[in-house]
Amino acid sequence: MIIAPLALASAAKPQAMPRQYTANSSAIEVKDEIGRAVRIPQPVRRIVSLAPSVTETLFALGLGDRLVGDTDFCDYPPEAKAKAHIGGPISPNIERIAALHPDLVVASREINRAESAYSLERLGIAVYTTDPESVEQVLTSTERLGELLGASDAGRALTVNLRGHLGELDHRLAGLTPKSVLVVVWLDPLISVGRNTFMDDALRYAGARSVIDSPQSWPTIDLEEVVRLQPDYLIISNDNKQQVQRELSELQSRPVWQRLGAVRNRRFVVVSEAFSHPSPRLLDGIEQLARALFPPEFTAAAFLRDLRLNCATRAFATGFEPILQSLQTQSTQMGACR
Amino acid sequence: MKPLTLGRVLWSCALLAALLLGIVLLALRLGAVPFSFGDLGQNLWWLVTGQPDKISTDFRLIMVDIRLPRILLGIVVGAALSVAGAGFQALLRNPLADPYVLGVSSGAALGAILALLAAPALPFMTPAAAFVGATATIAAVYFLGRRQGQLDSGTLLLAGIVTASFLSAMIMFLMSSLASRELRGISFWLMGDLSASLPRGLLWILIAGFFAAAGAILTTASDLNVLLAGEREAMHLGVDVTRVKLVVYISASLLTGLAVSVSGAIGYVGLLVPHVMRMLFGSDYRLLIPTSALGGAIAIVLADTLARTVIAPTELPVGAMTAIAGAPVFIYLLRRRLA
Secondary structure: OOOEEEEOOOOOOHHHOOHHHOOOOEEEEEEOOOOOEEEEEEOOOOEEEOOHHHHHHHHHOOOHHHEEEEOOOOOOOHHHHHOEEOEOOOOEOHHHHHHOOOOEEEEEOOOOOHHHHHHHHHOOOEEEEEOOOOHHHHHHHHHHHHHHOOOHHHHHHHHHHHHHHHHHHHHHHOOOOOEEEEEOOEOOOOEOOOOOOHHHHHHHHOOEEEOOOOOOOOOEOOHHHHHHHOOOEEEEEOOOHHHHHHHHHHHHHOHHHHOOHHHHOOOEEEEOHHHHOOOOOHHHHHHHHHHHHOHHHHOHHHHHHHHHHHOOOHHHHHHOHHHHHHHHHHHHHHHHHO | OOOOOHHHHHHHHHHHHHHHHHHHHHHHHOOOOOOOHHHHHHHHHHHHOOOHHHOOHHHHHHHHHHHHHHHHHHHHHHHHHHHHHHHHHHHOOOOOOOOOOOOHHHHHHHHHHHHHHHOOOOOOHHHHHHHHHHHHHHHHHHHHOEEOOEEOHHHHHHHHHHHHHHHHHHHHHHHHHHOOHHHHHHHHHHHOOOOOOOOHHHHHHHHHHHHHHHHHHHHOHHHHHHHOOOHHHHHHOOOOHHHHHHHHHHHHHHHHHHHHHHHOOOOOHHHHHHHHHHHHHOOOHHHHHHHHHHHHHHHHHHHHHHHHHOOOOOOOOHHHHHHHHHHHHHHHHHHHHHO
16 A cells, blocks of 8 residues: 655645645545545545445445535435435536535445546546455455545444454354355346455355356346256345335246246345445345345354353353253244244 | 528528527536526636636636536537538438438447447547547448449448448447446447546647538538539539548548547437528528537537536436437427428
């Protein structure tokens, strides 16, 4: 990582930065995640986000009050909806962004167009583009953004916490056979996830494995191929419950889809949109999916089993054995009822 | 046909220029960030009279750095497309001809896609590669469209249409087989889009290219009037048909290539504006070319202003707006003329 603090001589090159920044005395020059040099004025007081995932990351870092604008699609956390909107991620309104006088615009390569970044840079507005392609990179990207925006401590605390969650999940799912799944990103035409995407990686953390192995990021899939691969579960990431219900019931009425065991047996897993955003919120999505795919591992019984195994003194645990036993029976019954 | 006098040319152009000026002022005033006409007038006065220090930073950023270059780009692109459309309609003697009929836009799109795939991080690559793609297509269609060493309208049209559909098929193949993230912007490109800002220098090159190519077509205007009666007749009247066709073909293609390289394939304007101008001002090419240039500029600036404002802050691609608004306006004018 190259972070070289530079004294910005405002007299030498006044036109390089918009006028409102000349009061600032310094800027740092960094490489963003797509390898472009970005000169970020310090401190960063006003941020505009061009993607829902970026908005979520900034809020998770505790930088929500410095966010002065986000996209029409930024709806999480709820505070994001109250920010000034700058249009959609694909066609953000450049003049609306400029009028917000941001110190920094944060974009995501996943959803934004490079042309938007060029247009902003030509106006002297710094644009930092994130590009996480795995769960690990979501964490490092978040931590790095925290460093650049003066929230290093929050970033570190957040990622330590999230890594802890991942470790716990990994421990819980250790030794289990991954479920084979088909992630339905889009239904008509059928679009799923490819090899080098954060979603494909997130599946692994949730104890699942995509039946699709494509070098394309978001490949269009032939349904015949899916019938041949017979995934155990269909996974849909969507917060609009009614839309999902409509789509699923329509799906079941289509003859070709009925050839899928997962469709005949209604093995659909609907997780929240957290699962399709490369932000710290992705971890929530991973956990939701893991819980849906492996309910026995997340019952009170499994929790107690872990607790029992972890108990330092066996003797201590044996004292509670009858209580544990009864709890276990109860929770198994509860699980069976579901 | 009324005889064409210099007075009528000037009067018609002045009328359209005044309309264009009014629409430019409206386009400057309207947008996601509101300004009043008072503010606009005051700041423009300071800008024109050379007192830039008094201009507020917001005004400079939004009006001078964002809206004005975009409006200028719209003017040049609209003028270029309409003049190219008028040129192709005469060259091919076909009222359905538009700037894209011979595949120039498809060649440019293919160039842009290859640039996006090869070097997504270089901002100048896309327009440059689009222009190279357009030029290569122009050359290919030229060689395919000759018969006995001369440009033949029928052969040229067929060669162009086949080239265009072949290139479109290549584009579809690349887009669906690669499904690369870099190609997300290409749908905007294929619809036509003015939102990406250009380096100032490129705008001047574009303006210079427009005046050179449109000027070249204008020098052939009186020959085109004769040519419309038929090639044989034109030849008997002493028109160098081969030279006229070559000049019009190259100039109109270059105008299209320039426009498409910076804004994508904005539809309808190049087809409809020349027809509208014929209805309003007659079909004499000496008048049709300047009025088409101004009319095209008006059409695109108006369409882009609507595209920026109807669902602000979300922007529509300007091509969607020209397609939605173009057809009804044209049908209205067509019916009114017939009535």
